[in-house]
Amino acid sequence: MSKEDPNPSEWQTKKHALRYLSRAHKLPHRTEAENVLLDQIPHGVQRVLDLGTGDGRLLSLVLDRHSSVKEAVALDFSEPMLAKASIRYQEDKRVRIVRHDFSQPLPEDLGCFDAIVSSLAIHHLTHERKRQLYLEVFRHLNSFGVFCNFEHVSSPTENLHRKFFLAIGQLPEKEDPSNKLLDVETQLQWLREIGFVDVDCFWKWLEIAVIAGFKP
Numbered sequence: 001m002s003k004e005d006p007n008p009s010e011w012q013t014k015k016h017a018l019r020y021l022s023r024a025h026k027l028p029h030r031t032e033a034e035n036v037l038l039d040q041i042p043h044g045v046q047r048v049l050d051l052g053t054g055d056g057r058l059l060s061l062v063l064d065r066h067s068s069v070k071e072a073v074a075l076d077f078s079e080p081m082l083a084k085a086s087i088r089y090q091e092d093k094r095v096r097i098v099r100h101d102f103s104q105p106l107p108e109d110l111g112c113f114d115a116i117v118s119s120l121a122i123h124h125l126t127h128e129r130k131r132q133l134y135l136e137v138f139r140h141l142n143s144f145g146v147f148c149n150f151e152h153v154s155s156p157t158e159n160l161h162r163k164f165f166l167a168i169g170q171l172p173e174k175e176d177p178s179n180k181l182l183d184v185e186t187q188l189q190w191l192r193e194i195g196f197v198d199v200d201c202f203w204k205w206l207e208i209a210v211i212a213g214f215k216p
């Protein structure tokens with residue numbers, strides 16, 4: 001954890017990060033959602049950015065599916081997560097690990113990407129910052145690039161919210177306090193307003209969804 005940070009997120013603690021990683025594979029339908037996300041990435045992509053990469057799980061799937069990738073950036077602000085990602089990618093010269101808090105603007109020097117992906121990370125931002133980040137994502141995409149976000153979204157009713165938590169084996173009362181869930185429709189609308197095309201929710205099960213859009 002950074003000593004300079006007066007308000008560290010729970011994600012920057014080893015306990016929280018490792019607890020998530022020990023359960024990540026147990027999320028129902030996860031593989032299905034990840035495959036739908038991978039299907040949206042065009043053939044031949046060369047530069048890929050993973051926002052909130054954690055231990056690099058999603059980026060690894062992208063690299064496995066797309067041998068065309070020449071350079072990938074794994075971005076996160078959690079030292080324990082980045083330590084895990086560094087171990088995963090120590091032999092892979094294509095991957096650069098970047099420590100950055102995406103509640104702040106994305107560094108300009110990241111450059112532009114053919115695909116920007118994210119998994120279960122952006123919902124930790126305020127809604128205002130989510131929208132701003134989507135705009136920055138658009139600016140950091142090459143033409144015909146894609147943004148794919150496998151995300152934890154809000155339920156339309158409290159009953160469905162409880163149903164989701166029970167389905168994943170957790171009590172709603174124990175929900176991660178850093179969650180700032182937002183409905184799918186609002187996020188799709190934002191992407192369209194920003195200029196993305198072919199925007200859609202490509203997959204959804206209760207509170208997890210894959211949303212994506214392309215830069216013309």
Ligand SMILES: C[S@@+](CC[C@H](N)C(=O)[O-])C[C@H]1O[C@@H](n2cnc3c(N)ncnc32)[C@H](O)[C@@H]1O
Pocket residue numbers: 009011012020024051052053054055056057058075076077078081100101102103118119120121122124
């Ligand atoms: C639920 S984990 C998901 C990790 C990984 N994407 C996966 O699917 O397994 C959320 C990730 O988002 C990162 N994260 C949350 N807020 C962030 C922020 N403001 N800036 C950068 N990363 C953030 C956390 O450190 C954590 O690695």
